[in-house]
């Protein structure tokens with residue numbers, strides 16, 4: 001048996017450039033899934049590729065106890081991109097690890113043990129973050145998980161206020177749920193989370209692994225609620241396809257982090273990729289561009305699909321289309337018939353997370369493709 005945990009798509013991918021992937025038979029696909037938002041600049045982006053090549057020339061790896069210029073530059077760039085006051089940067093290798101660190105730091109800094117999360121949340125698949133992930137299909141084979149956890153209905157501010165008490169170490173929320181179905185939090189819910197945690201001395205953690213880095217039209221999605229959390233986690237597109245995660249913390253969290261580390265965290269090669277990715281997002285004003293293209297995408301989808309779908313929702317280039325039919329079937333038909341790659345978010349939501357660099361022509365093609373697929377079903 002080999003490679004046993006993943007089901008396989010029908011096409012073998014041979015290469016990629018910009019917003020396109022090419023399979024081994026030379027068929028080109030418009031990539032509107034970006035492999036779960038992991039390639040915000042598109043495939044094989046020149047600035048990232050050359051930063052990685054230069055670093056590989058100099059040095060592949062030393063552990064984070066050795067100061068290395070590339071890593072230092074990433075820390076500075078990441079601190080500058082972080083929300084105000086969250087300029088303490090801890091770098092690891094994935095989203096789930098970034099959330100594990102957030103949970104550990106929150107326990108250490110507060111001295112409390114309980115965690116509060118939301119129904120339909122997805123925070124990762126290691127034991128700690130899995131304990132705060134909602135769906136049974138991810139959890140059931142591996143229980144028991146952490147027991148001092150409580151789920152409140154997403155967007156139920158009253159339930160959230162009640163759940164946060166003086167045993168609470170942290171509340172963790174996605175400002176827009178990704179895997180859960182592209183569900184945006186209300187501003188009221190996010191503000192309630194801030195007020196309740198502040199009152200009880202608990203940490204507020206926003207998991208921006210999918211929503212962050214400009215995708216929703218802002219660097220961090222929670223900024224729309226005009227509040228500052230204690231911890232933000234990032235990963236997915238942060239190194240444009242190389243493995244990375246980051247936990248951004250306020251001083252009171254960072255000062256009490258305890259004893260936590262990761263052997264490969266902040267590896268120079270990955271740090272070079274992440275520094276180039278963040279600088280490009282900043283220099284090319286991609287958050288604003290993503291906001292504009294996202295508005296255009298939702299308008300086009302609404303015009304093409306109209307009342308034939310249940311809902312078109314999301315912000316910026318994080319868009320969900322809720323349909324009557326099976327989302328998995330629609331996504332398969334999009335790839336097969338239209339050569340457009342998309343994702344699902346639950347059974348009835350087609351999810352688009354295109355690279356931030358898409359233009360109107362790409363958006364037109366994706367919207368027309370989904371309309372064509374749904375007309376046939």
Ligand SMILES: *Cc1c(COP(=O)(O)O)cnc(C)c1O
Pocket residue numbers: 036093094095096097099122123124125174178179207208209210235236
């Ligand atoms: C993907 C994702 C994670 C987990 O990231 P991994 O790198 O797969 O561990 C956590 N939270 C959110 C919101 C995600 O979308």
